[in-house]
Every structure is written in structure tokens, then in C-alpha cells.
Amino acid sequence: MSNRVLLSLCLAASLVACQKQPTSPGTGQPPSSPKLSPAGDASAAAQISGTVYFKGDPPRPPAIDMSADPGCRGSIQSESLVVHDGKLQNVFVYVKGNFTFVPPRNPLVVEQRGCQYVPHVLAVAVSQPIEFRNTDPTNHNIHGMPQANDAWNASQPAQAPPMTRTFQHAETMIPVKCNQHPWMKMYINVSDSPFFAVTDARGHFDINGLPPGTYDLVFVHETLGPQRHSITVGPRERKVIDVSFVR
Amino acid sequence: MLGAILKGIEIPYHHGLHRFAIFTACVTLVLIVAGALVTSNDAGLSVPDWPTTFGSFYKMPHMVGGVKYEHGHRMVAEFVGLLTIVLAVWTWRVEKRRWLRLLGLAALGTVITQGVLGGLTVLFFLPAPISSAHAAVAQTFFCIAVSIAVFTGRRWVEEQPRVELDVRRPTLFTLTLLSIFVLYVQLILGAMFRHKGLSWWPHVVHAAVVAIVLSWTAVRAISVYPQVEAVKRPAITMLGLMVGQLCLGFLAFITRVMWGKDAAQPELPMVISTVVHVAVGALLLATTVVLAIQVWRHVPVSFEERVPGREQKAVAV
Numbered sequence: 431m432s433n434r435v436l437l438s439l440c441l442a443a444s445l446v447a448c449q450k451q452p453t454s455p456g457t458g459q460p461p462s463s464p465k466l467s468p469a470g471d472a473s474a475a476a477q478i479s480g481t482v483y484f485k486g487d488p489p490r491p492p493a494i495d496m497s498a499d500p501g502c503r504g505s506i507q508s509e510s511l512v513v514h515d516g517k518l519q520n521v522f523v524y525v526k527g528n529f530t531f532v533p534p535r536n537p538l539v540v541e542q543r544g545c546q547y548v549p550h551v552l553a554v555a556v557s558q559p560i561e562f563r564n565t566d567p568t569n570h571n572i573h574g575m576p577q578a579n580d581a582w583n584a585s586q587p588a589q590a591p592p593m594t595r596t597f598q599h600a601e602t603m604i605p606v607k608c609n610q611h612p613w614m615k616m617y618i619n620v621s622d623s624p625f626f627a628v629t630d631a632r633g634h635f636d637i638n639g640l641p642p643g644t645y646d647l648v649f650v651h652e653t654l655g656p657q658r659h660s661i662t663v664g665p666r667e668r669k670v671i672d673v674s675f676v677r
Numbered sequence: 678m679l680g681a682i683l684k685g686i687e688i689p690y691h692h693g694l695h696r697f698a699i700f701t702a703c704v705t706l707v708l709i710v711a712g713a714l715v716t717s718n719d720a721g722l723s724v725p726d727w728p729t730t731f732g733s734f735y736k737m738p739h740m741v742g743g744v745k746y747e748h749g750h751r752m753v754a755e756f757v758g759l760l761t762i763v764l765a766v767w768t769w770r771v772e773k774r775r776w777l778r779l780l781g782l783a784a785l786g787t788v789i790t791q792g793v794l795g796g797l798t799v800l801f802f803l804p805a806p807i808s809s810a811h812a813a814v815a816q817t818f819f820c821i822a823v824s825i826a827v828f829t830g831r832r833w834v835e836e837q838p839r840v841e842l843d844v845r846r847p848t849l850f851t852l853t854l855l856s857i858f859v860l861y862v863q864l865i866l867g868a869m870f871r872h873k874g875l876s877w878w879p880h881v882v883h884a885a886v887v888a889i890v891l892s893w894t895a896v897r898a899i900s901v902y903p904q905v906e907a908v909k910r911p912a913i914t915m916l917g918l919m920v921g922q923l924c925l926g927f928l929a930f931i932t933r934v935m936w937g938k939d940a941a942q943p944e945l946p947m948v949i950s951t952v953v954h955v956a957v958g959a960l961l962l963a964t965t966v967v968l969a970i971q972v973w974r975h976v977p978v979s980f981e982e983r984v985p986g987r988e989q990k991a992v993a994v
Contacts, residue, residue, distance in 0.1 A: 498743075500741065569739065569742075571723055571724075573802070609723035610723040612943055
């Protein structure tokens with residue numbers, strides 16, 4: 431058995447062990463960083479981290495007019511391009527490769543709060559459940575528009591029980607929208623690799639537990655598109671990869 | 678002579694039926710506007726079920742956000758369906774012209790087809806071909822309703838038509854049919870663009886073809902038959918609507934394709950320009966259909982030219 435397969439199996443076991451509680455919304459990160467079992471070659475696992483930058487002057491995000499529904503309160507802005515000090519949020523980062531792993535069973539949560547999806551960009555593993563919750567005092571409809579998976583459209587009244595969806599095929603940037611409130615839009619990324627992340631407000635990402643080897647590291651943004659970088663990581667290596675998007 | 682033939686059957690004029698047909702056509706235009714508002718506000722799936730609304734046939738949902746447009750459209754559509762049933766039954770009962778009774782039934786069949794297409798587009802999450810068919814059948818129904826209003830009118834029923842034989846090539850009637858054809862193509866291209874099944878450029882490029890064909894038709898009608906009021910009036914209206922529609926198309930292009938491509942939500946200028954563009958498009962198509970009907974009645978092609986095969990056969994014998 432090759433080292434990579436062994437590592438993947440250990441990783442799967444540790445992922446299953448870690449999945450107990452639903453993840454709170456807001457991070458868009460995997461439920462736990464993949465950890466290697468001490469019984470495996472955990473000491474060889476590498477780590478990739480980095481920052482995604484936006485080059486140039488970002489356009490000012492347009493303010494959203496929510497007057498169409500009195501149940502939507504507060505003031506929000508479009509999240510299609512979120513840049514803080516030149517650092518780009520909501521970029522889906524994943525390692526391409528043939529990994530064998532058991533998908534986590536704990537659901538990731540998407541909350542409809544203030545007539546906005548939280549988080550705006552979510553990443554899940556194939557078959558990992560996503561729980562949609564509506565904490566707004568108004569109806570929402572959740573319309574998913576994947577290409578490789580089944581589309582759906584369902585209504586979720588105020589305070590209705592959570593609604594759960596799973597995706598069987600890997601796919602990036604699946605648009606999900608609410609037609610009752612046309613500004614409400616989010617993106618779901620479904621990964622067939624356990625090594626993925628979404629950049630936070632500082633444009634930062636972390637991917638842990640990667641077996642040594644050469645991989646494609648892919649960065650995808652909802653409006654700026656994908657970028658692919660070839661990387662090689664050695665045993666226990668901590669690699670820093672910074673990338674930039676331009677418009 | 679043809680006028681005498683056309684007047685050969687004594688047809689009573691039904692004032693009530695004519696008024697009702699006009700009312701149905703007007704409410705249909707309101708329905709087209711309501712449907713355009715659904716698309717322009719991106720509200721097509723805000724009610725996820727059909728034929729029920731949030732699981733009920735009769736409960737009024739909370740009319741906010743996209744629901745206000747989608748459910749409002751459904752309510753106007755139900756009203757038009759009801760009007761069409763009354764119109765078909767009324768026409769069937771009082772009309773002597775069999776073809777008009779059948780046209781009333783055709784209107785009913787079209788409105789049922791339209792309702793089913795509207796339901797399918799919701800159940801299949803707005804596929805571009807079905808949504809575009811829904812848009813095209815809507816305007817077809819509008820043309821049928823307008824035609825019934827024309828055929829039941831006092832002028833059509835009681836007036837002796839003034840007939841001028843058409844000897845030019847292509848005939849004016851051929852030009853009006855060609856105008857209807859290019860308008861239908863334009864309607865489908867526009868609907869496919871609106872429903873994200875095509876890019877904008879086929880609709881924009883074909884607008885030039887529409888402008889050429891409709892101008893040719895209108896100029897021929899106005900310049901050759903200025904004395905035939907029933908032909909001149911719709912020809913002038915068609916020309917005016919076409920110019921207005923080209924301006925509205927330009928406005929819709931600017932607000933939606935240029936300014937609105939990165940918009941976070943449908944903006945008011947985008948909504949107004951596209952909805953008015955759809956409504957004027959429907960009026961333009963219906964006016965062209967009326968022109969074709971009036972040309973068929975007042976400017977017929979001579980019998981020998983209409984059936985050259987028979988003429989040749991007669992010579993051979």
C-alpha cells in the first residue's frame with residue numbers, strides 16, 4: 431500500500447471521529463482540518479497556507495435596497511467582491527487529486543439572516559449535508575442551480591425547521607438564490623478532495639494534513655474565475671502560497 | 678364584387694360581445710406586463726409550486742418581494758382564463774360565422790396551453806426553451822384576442838369593404854405575412870436572451886431585419902393605398918410603434934446589458950425599460966396582425982394571381 435493511500439485512510443478515520451456537532455455558519459471552512467492518525471505517517475503531513483490578494487482598486491460594493499419586504503431589516507452590501515486592505519475574501523481553495531476519504535457526516539449550516547445568506551461562500555465535501563436555516567421573520571425560497579448535481583427550489587417560511595441538502599458530485603461555485611429577495615445569492619463548492627478552504631476576511635486560508643507530493647492547487651472566485659497553481663510539498667513542510675486576482 | 682361576396686352572409690353585430698372582446702384583449706396586455714415584471718424582477722421561482730401557491734389553491738400569500746409579482750401574475754392569468762372561457766362560449770352561442778366560433782375555441786386552447794407552459798417553467802426551474810415558448814404563446818394569445826375584437830367590430834360586420842386589387846410583387850399581403858414572421862423570430866430571440874438561453878447579439882442584429890421589413894411593408898401600404906383608411910391606419914401605427922420599440926430596445930440594452938451586468942439586484946430603470954419593451958413589442962405584433970387582416974380584406978390579390986395553377990390548367994384544356 432502506498433504512503434498516500436495509507437495517509438488517506440488514516441485521514442478518513444480521523445475525519446469521522448471529529449464529526450460530532452454542526453458547524454456554525456459564518457466561516458465557510460471545512461468542519462475540521464483533516465488530521466492524520468498518530469498510527470499513520472502523521473508526522474509527514476504538510477500544511478499549505480497563504481493569502482489571496484486583489485490587485486487594483488476594488489469597486490465600491492453597491493448597497494442593497496431591501497424595501498421590497500418589510501421583514502428584511504438593516505443595511506447590507508453586495509458580497510460579490512469583498513476586499514479588505516487588498517485581501518480577497520470568499521475564494522474557494524482546494525487541492526486536486528485522487529483522495530480516498532469518508533465524507534464528514536456533520537452538517538454545515540447556511541443561515542438566512544437579515545435577508546442575506548451566511549456564509550456567502552461555503553465549501554463542503556461530496557455527500558456532506560448542508561443545513562439551511564431561516565432565522566428571518568419572512569419567507570425565503572432556496573433555489574440551487576448546480577450543473578453536475580440536481581437543481582432544487584423550495585420554500586422555507588419564517589422559523590420553519592431546517593432543510594438539509596447533499597451533493598453527490600464535485601462542483602465549484604454552485605449559485606443558490608432566493609427569488610423572493612433577488613439580492614440574496616450565495617455559492618456552494620462541493621469538493622471530492624478533503625483538502626479545501628475558503629479565504630476569510632483577511633484573505634487567508636489554511637489547508638492541513640496534506641500528504642507529501644505534487645498537486646494542483648486551485649483558487650476559484652465567484653466573479654473573478656479560477657486560477658491553478660502547481661505545488662510540491664515535502665514531508666512536514668509548511669508552504670506559504672500567496673496569489674493575486676485582477677479584474 | 679368581392680365586397681358583395683363578403684357581404685353575402687347577413688351577420689348581426691353584437692355590441693356586447695365586441696366590447697367584451699376588447700376588454701379581454703386589454704386585460705391580456707395587462708397580463709403580458711405582469712409576466713414581464715416577473716422576469717424583470719427575477720421573481721419567476723419565488724413561488725416554488727404550481728398549480729398551487731405555497732400548497733394552497735385559494736389562500737392569499739403574503740404579497741411581498743418576488744411573491745407579489747409571481748402570484749400577482751398568476752391572479753391576472755386566472756382572470757384572463759376566465760374571460761377567455763366566457764368569450765369562447767359567448768362567441769359560440771351568438772356568432773353565425775363558423776370560423777369565428779372556431780377562433781374563440783382556439784383562443785381557449787391557446788390560453789390553456791399558456792397556463793400549462795407557465796406551470797412547466799416553474800416546475801422545471803425556468804428552462805429557457807419553455808420560458809421562451811411561454812413568452813411567445815402569450816403574444817400569440819394577445820393577437821388572437823385582438824383579432825376577435827376586430828372581427829366582432831361594427832366596421833367589420835356592417836361596412837362594405839373598399840377593395841383595391843394588388844398587382845405588385847411581392848404583394849402587400851405577402852409583406853405583412855413576412856412582417857409577422859420576422860417579428861415572431863425577434864420575439865423568440867428576445868425571450869431566449871431574457872431567459873438566459875442566448876446572448877443578446879442575435880436579438881440586436883435581427884432588430885435591423887425587423888426594421889427593414891416593417892418599414893418596407895408600412896411604406897408600401899401608406900404610399901400605394903392612402904385612400905384605404907383601414908389599411909393606412911394600422912400601417913402608420915405599426916411604423917410608429919416600430920420606431921418607439923427600437924428606442925426602447927436601445928434603452929433596455931443600456932440599462933440591462935451595459936449598466937446592469939454587475940447589478941446586485943434588478944434596478945428600477947432596468948425593470949421599467951425591459952417591461953415597456955415587452956409591452957410595446959406585443960402591441961407591435963398585434964398591430965401587424967391587424968394590418969395583415971385588413972390587407973387581406975381590402976387589398977386582395979386578384980383571383981387569377983392567387984391560383985395560377987388552376988389558370989394554367991384551364992388554358993391547357
